[in-house]
Amino acid sequence: MSEFIKxxxxxxxxLIRIARPEKKNALTSPMYAAMTAALAAANADAAIRVICILxxxxxxxxxxxxxxxxxxxxxxxxxxxxxxxxxxxxxNEKPLVAGVDGIAVGIGATLLxxxxxxxxxxxxxxxxxFASLGLVxxxxxxxxxxxxxxxxxxxxxxxxxxxxxxxxxxxxxLVNEVVAPEEVERQALAAARDIAARPAEAMAIARALLRxxxxxxLARIEREVxxxxxxxxxxxxxxxFNAFLSRK
Ligand code: COA
Numbered sequence: 001m002s003e004f005i006k007x008x009x010x011x012x013x014x015l016i017r018i019a020r021p022e023k024k025n026a027l028t029s030p031m032y033a034a035m036t037a038a039l040a041a042a043n044a045d046a047a048i049r050v051i052c053i054l055x056x057x058x059x060x061x062x063x064x065x066x067x068x069x070x071x072x073x074x075x076x077x078x079x080x081x082x083x084x085x086x087x088x089x090x091x092n093e094k095p096l097v098a099g100v101d102g103i104a105v106g107i108g109a110t111l112l113x114x115x116x117x118x119x120x121x122x123x124x125x126x127x128x129x130f131a132s133l134g135l136v137x138x139x140x141x142x143x144x145x146x147x148x149x150x151x152x153x154x155x156x157x158x159x160x161x162x163x164x165x166x167x168x169x170x171x172x173x174l175v176n177e178v179v180a181p182e183e184v185e186r187q188a189l190a191a192a193r194d195i196a197a198r199p200a201e202a203m204a205i206a207r208a209l210l211r212x213x214x215x216x217x218l219a220r221i222e223r224e225v226x227x228x229x230x231x232x233x234x235x236x237x238x239x240x241f242n243a244f245l246s247r248k
Contacts, residue, residue, distance in 0.1 A: 005034035012049035014042035024062035063106025077229035099188030134236030
Protein backbone atom coordinates (compact mmCIF):
# COMPACT_ATOMS: atom_id res chain seq x y z
CA MET A 1 0.00 0.00 0.00
CA SER A 2 2.90 2.32 0.76
CA GLU A 3 6.55 1.57 0.19
CA PHE A 4 7.33 3.86 3.13
CA ILE A 5 5.53 1.75 5.74
CA LYS A 6 7.10 -1.64 6.35
CA UNK A 7 4.89 -4.07 8.22
CA UNK A 8 6.34 -7.32 9.50
CA UNK A 9 4.46 -9.97 11.39
CA UNK A 10 6.77 -11.65 13.85
CA UNK A 11 4.16 -13.33 16.05
CA UNK A 12 3.43 -12.46 18.76
CA UNK A 13 4.59 -9.03 17.55
CA UNK A 14 3.45 -6.86 14.66
CA LEU A 15 6.14 -4.33 13.72
CA ILE A 16 5.13 -1.17 11.86
CA ARG A 17 8.16 0.73 10.65
CA ILE A 18 7.99 4.26 9.22
CA ALA A 19 10.65 4.40 6.50
CA ARG A 20 10.75 7.59 4.44
CA PRO A 21 14.11 8.93 5.58
CA GLU A 22 14.63 11.35 2.68
CA LYS A 23 11.65 13.35 4.03
CA LYS A 24 12.42 12.74 7.70
CA ASN A 25 9.61 10.16 7.85
CA ALA A 26 6.91 12.78 7.11
CA LEU A 27 3.57 11.01 6.69
CA THR A 28 1.39 11.02 3.57
CA SER A 29 -2.12 9.64 2.97
CA PRO A 30 -0.93 6.26 1.62
CA MET A 31 1.32 5.92 4.67
CA TYR A 32 -1.58 6.62 7.03
CA ALA A 33 -3.71 4.12 5.11
CA ALA A 34 -1.00 1.47 5.40
CA MET A 35 -0.71 2.01 9.15
CA THR A 36 -4.49 1.90 9.60
CA ALA A 37 -4.60 -1.39 7.68
CA ALA A 38 -1.74 -2.80 9.74
CA LEU A 39 -3.49 -1.89 13.00
CA ALA A 40 -6.73 -3.47 11.79
CA ALA A 41 -4.99 -6.65 10.65
CA ALA A 42 -3.05 -6.93 13.92
CA ASN A 43 -6.23 -6.43 15.94
CA ALA A 44 -7.95 -9.19 13.96
CA ASP A 45 -5.06 -11.67 14.22
CA ALA A 46 -5.15 -13.78 17.39
CA ALA A 47 -1.48 -14.65 16.94
CA ILE A 48 -0.51 -10.98 17.34
CA ARG A 49 -0.36 -9.81 20.96
CA VAL A 50 1.52 -6.50 20.73
CA ILE A 51 1.98 -3.85 18.04
CA CYS A 52 5.25 -1.96 17.88
CA ILE A 53 5.74 1.30 15.95
CA LEU A 54 9.30 2.17 14.98
CA UNK A 55 10.99 4.86 12.90
CA UNK A 56 14.43 5.20 11.37
CA UNK A 57 17.72 6.16 13.05
CA UNK A 58 17.48 9.78 14.17
CA UNK A 59 13.89 10.20 13.07
CA UNK A 60 10.62 8.79 14.29
CA UNK A 61 8.49 11.11 12.16
CA UNK A 62 8.50 14.79 11.10
CA UNK A 63 4.70 14.69 11.25
CA UNK A 64 2.20 15.17 8.49
CA UNK A 65 3.72 15.92 5.09
CA UNK A 66 3.44 19.69 4.73
CA UNK A 67 3.04 19.49 0.95
CA UNK A 68 0.01 17.34 1.61
CA UNK A 69 -1.26 19.85 4.18
CA UNK A 70 -1.39 22.30 1.23
CA UNK A 71 -3.57 19.84 -0.68
CA UNK A 72 -5.81 19.35 2.36
CA UNK A 73 -6.07 23.13 2.71
CA UNK A 74 -7.38 23.38 -0.88
CA UNK A 75 -9.90 20.60 -0.13
CA UNK A 76 -10.85 22.33 3.12
CA UNK A 77 -10.33 19.34 5.42
CA UNK A 78 -7.87 16.75 6.63
CA UNK A 79 -7.65 13.81 4.24
CA UNK A 80 -9.87 10.80 5.06
CA UNK A 81 -6.83 8.55 5.45
CA UNK A 82 -5.50 10.78 8.22
CA UNK A 83 -8.84 10.80 10.01
CA UNK A 84 -9.19 7.02 9.73
CA UNK A 85 -5.73 6.57 11.19
CA UNK A 86 -6.51 8.83 14.14
CA UNK A 87 -9.70 6.90 14.81
CA UNK A 88 -7.88 3.58 14.54
CA UNK A 89 -5.48 4.74 17.26
CA UNK A 90 -8.44 5.48 19.53
CA UNK A 91 -10.10 2.11 18.89
CA ASN A 92 -6.98 -0.06 18.81
CA GLU A 93 -7.35 -2.88 21.35
CA LYS A 94 -3.86 -4.38 21.43
CA PRO A 95 -0.97 -3.06 23.48
CA LEU A 96 0.96 -0.47 21.48
CA VAL A 97 4.69 0.07 21.99
CA ALA A 98 6.78 2.78 20.32
CA GLY A 99 10.53 3.07 19.82
CA VAL A 100 11.39 6.72 19.17
CA ASP A 101 14.78 8.09 18.19
CA GLY A 102 15.30 11.75 17.31
CA ILE A 103 12.75 13.78 15.37
CA ALA A 104 9.16 13.39 16.58
CA VAL A 105 6.99 16.25 15.31
CA GLY A 106 3.20 16.71 15.23
CA ILE A 107 1.48 13.34 14.91
CA GLY A 108 4.94 11.83 15.40
CA ALA A 109 4.65 13.07 18.98
CA THR A 110 0.91 12.96 19.64
CA LEU A 111 0.49 9.34 18.56
CA LEU A 112 2.64 8.45 21.57
CA UNK A 113 -0.32 9.40 23.77
CA UNK A 114 -2.06 6.31 22.32
CA UNK A 115 0.84 4.03 23.17
CA UNK A 116 1.09 1.89 26.26
CA UNK A 117 4.89 1.78 26.48
CA UNK A 118 7.32 4.23 24.90
CA UNK A 119 11.09 3.94 24.63
CA UNK A 120 12.86 7.12 23.49
CA UNK A 121 16.47 7.97 22.86
CA UNK A 122 18.38 10.69 24.70
CA UNK A 123 18.38 12.80 21.54
CA UNK A 124 14.61 12.61 21.08
CA UNK A 125 12.76 15.90 21.14
CA UNK A 126 8.97 15.85 20.97
CA UNK A 127 7.71 18.85 19.07
CA UNK A 128 4.13 19.93 18.42
CA UNK A 129 4.30 23.34 16.68
CA PHE A 130 0.58 23.41 15.89
CA ALA A 131 -0.03 27.07 16.73
CA SER A 132 3.11 28.19 14.85
CA LEU A 133 1.62 26.46 11.80
CA GLY A 134 -1.76 28.12 12.37
CA LEU A 135 -3.16 24.75 13.45
CA VAL A 136 -4.62 23.14 16.58
CA UNK A 137 -3.73 19.98 18.52
CA UNK A 138 -4.93 16.71 16.96
CA UNK A 139 -5.08 12.95 17.53
CA UNK A 140 -7.00 13.42 20.76
CA UNK A 141 -3.98 15.18 22.27
CA UNK A 142 -6.16 18.04 23.53
CA UNK A 143 -7.87 15.48 25.77
CA UNK A 144 -5.07 13.01 26.53
CA UNK A 145 -2.25 15.57 26.92
CA UNK A 146 -3.68 17.60 29.85
CA UNK A 147 -5.01 14.43 31.46
CA UNK A 148 -1.54 12.90 31.44
CA UNK A 149 0.67 15.85 32.29
CA UNK A 150 -1.66 18.55 33.65
CA UNK A 151 -2.88 21.67 31.90
CA UNK A 152 0.22 23.80 32.38
CA UNK A 153 2.64 21.35 30.80
CA UNK A 154 0.17 20.40 28.06
CA UNK A 155 -0.36 24.07 27.26
CA UNK A 156 3.37 24.70 26.93
CA UNK A 157 3.75 21.67 24.68
CA UNK A 158 0.55 21.57 22.62
CA UNK A 159 -0.46 25.25 22.47
CA UNK A 160 2.87 27.08 22.77
CA UNK A 161 4.72 24.39 20.84
CA UNK A 162 7.63 24.23 23.27
CA UNK A 163 9.65 21.12 22.39
CA UNK A 164 9.77 18.46 25.08
CA UNK A 165 13.05 16.58 25.40
CA UNK A 166 12.87 12.85 26.12
CA UNK A 167 13.97 13.28 29.74
CA UNK A 168 11.12 15.70 30.38
CA UNK A 169 8.69 13.40 28.56
CA UNK A 170 9.81 10.66 30.94
CA UNK A 171 9.12 12.89 33.95
CA UNK A 172 5.61 13.78 32.75
CA UNK A 173 4.79 10.13 32.06
CA LEU A 174 4.73 10.13 28.27
CA VAL A 175 7.88 8.04 27.96
CA ASN A 176 8.80 4.93 29.97
CA GLU A 177 12.51 4.67 29.25
CA VAL A 178 15.20 6.98 27.88
CA VAL A 179 18.11 5.07 26.37
CA ALA A 180 21.02 5.54 23.96
CA PRO A 181 19.90 5.83 20.30
CA GLU A 182 21.32 2.42 19.39
CA GLU A 183 19.36 0.83 22.25
CA VAL A 184 15.92 2.15 21.28
CA GLU A 185 14.75 -0.75 19.15
CA ARG A 186 16.22 -3.42 21.38
CA GLN A 187 14.50 -1.96 24.43
CA ALA A 188 11.21 -1.36 22.63
CA LEU A 189 11.15 -4.94 21.37
CA ALA A 190 12.10 -6.24 24.82
CA ALA A 191 9.15 -4.35 26.32
CA ALA A 192 6.87 -5.66 23.57
CA ARG A 193 7.97 -9.24 24.24
CA ASP A 194 7.53 -8.73 27.97
CA ILE A 195 3.92 -7.61 27.41
CA ALA A 196 3.31 -10.44 24.93
CA ALA A 197 4.58 -13.03 27.42
CA ARG A 198 1.83 -12.21 29.92
CA PRO A 199 -1.68 -13.73 29.84
CA ALA A 200 -3.39 -12.11 26.85
CA GLU A 201 -6.91 -11.84 28.23
CA ALA A 202 -5.83 -10.29 31.54
CA MET A 203 -3.54 -7.92 29.64
CA ALA A 204 -6.37 -6.83 27.34
CA ILE A 205 -8.71 -6.17 30.26
CA ALA A 206 -6.05 -4.27 32.22
CA ARG A 207 -5.24 -2.13 29.19
CA ALA A 208 -8.89 -1.30 28.54
CA LEU A 209 -9.34 -0.34 32.21
CA LEU A 210 -6.29 1.92 32.16
CA ARG A 211 -7.02 3.71 28.89
CA UNK A 212 -9.79 6.30 28.45
CA UNK A 213 -13.00 4.96 26.91
CA UNK A 214 -12.52 4.88 23.11
CA UNK A 215 -15.82 6.74 22.62
CA UNK A 216 -14.53 9.70 24.62
CA UNK A 217 -11.29 9.88 22.64
CA LEU A 218 -13.15 9.44 19.35
CA ALA A 219 -15.51 12.29 20.17
CA ARG A 220 -12.57 14.58 20.89
CA ILE A 221 -10.78 13.51 17.71
CA GLU A 222 -13.90 14.32 15.70
CA ARG A 223 -14.11 17.77 17.27
CA GLU A 224 -10.41 18.40 16.65
CA VAL A 225 -10.75 17.26 13.02
CA UNK A 226 -13.45 19.88 12.37
CA UNK A 227 -11.38 22.64 13.92
CA UNK A 228 -8.20 21.42 12.23
CA UNK A 229 -9.97 21.56 8.86
CA UNK A 230 -11.05 25.14 9.51
CA UNK A 231 -7.51 26.06 10.51
CA UNK A 232 -6.05 24.43 7.38
CA UNK A 233 -8.05 26.96 5.35
CA UNK A 234 -6.77 29.89 7.41
CA UNK A 235 -4.36 32.51 6.15
CA UNK A 236 -2.12 31.73 9.14
CA UNK A 237 -1.74 28.11 8.09
CA UNK A 238 -1.20 28.83 4.39
CA UNK A 239 1.51 31.36 5.23
CA UNK A 240 3.26 28.86 7.52
CA PHE A 241 3.12 26.03 4.93
CA ASN A 242 4.44 28.33 2.19
CA ALA A 243 7.24 29.51 4.46
CA PHE A 244 8.33 25.91 5.10
CA LEU A 245 8.05 24.79 1.49
CA SER A 246 9.85 27.83 0.06
CA ARG A 247 12.74 27.91 2.55
CA LYS A 248 16.18 27.40 1.13
N1 COA B 1 6.61 17.53 5.32
C1 COA B 1 7.20 17.48 4.14
N2 COA B 1 8.54 17.44 3.97
C2 COA B 1 9.28 17.42 5.09
C3 COA B 1 8.72 17.46 6.37
C4 COA B 1 7.31 17.51 6.47
N3 COA B 1 6.66 17.52 7.65
N4 COA B 1 9.71 17.45 7.28
C5 COA B 1 10.86 17.39 6.59
N5 COA B 1 10.60 17.37 5.27
C6 COA B 1 11.56 17.29 4.16
C7 COA B 1 12.25 18.63 3.91
O1 COA B 1 11.43 19.47 3.11
C8 COA B 1 13.48 18.17 3.22
O2 COA B 1 13.15 17.85 1.88
P1 COA B 1 14.17 18.23 0.67
O3 COA B 1 15.45 17.54 1.01
O4 COA B 1 13.49 17.68 -0.54
O5 COA B 1 14.29 19.72 0.71
C9 COA B 1 13.82 16.86 3.92
O6 COA B 1 12.61 16.41 4.51
C10 COA B 1 14.83 17.02 5.02
O7 COA B 1 14.33 17.98 5.94
P2 COA B 1 15.25 19.12 6.56
O8 COA B 1 14.35 20.22 7.03
O9 COA B 1 16.32 19.49 5.60
O10 COA B 1 15.90 18.35 7.81
P3 COA B 1 16.40 19.00 9.16
O11 COA B 1 17.08 17.88 9.88
O12 COA B 1 17.15 20.26 8.94
O13 COA B 1 15.06 19.39 9.96
C11 COA B 1 12.86 19.03 10.83
C12 COA B 1 14.17 18.37 10.35
C13 COA B 1 11.90 17.91 11.16
C14 COA B 1 13.16 19.85 12.11
C15 COA B 1 12.31 19.97 9.76
O14 COA B 1 12.32 19.30 8.52
C16 COA B 1 10.91 20.43 10.03
O15 COA B 1 10.68 21.34 10.82
N6 COA B 1 9.92 19.81 9.33
C17 COA B 1 8.54 20.20 9.44
C18 COA B 1 7.91 19.55 10.66
C19 COA B 1 6.47 19.97 10.82
O16 COA B 1 6.17 21.11 11.04
N7 COA B 1 5.55 18.99 10.68
C20 COA B 1 4.13 19.21 10.78
C21 COA B 1 3.70 19.12 12.20
S1 COA B 1 1.94 19.38 12.39
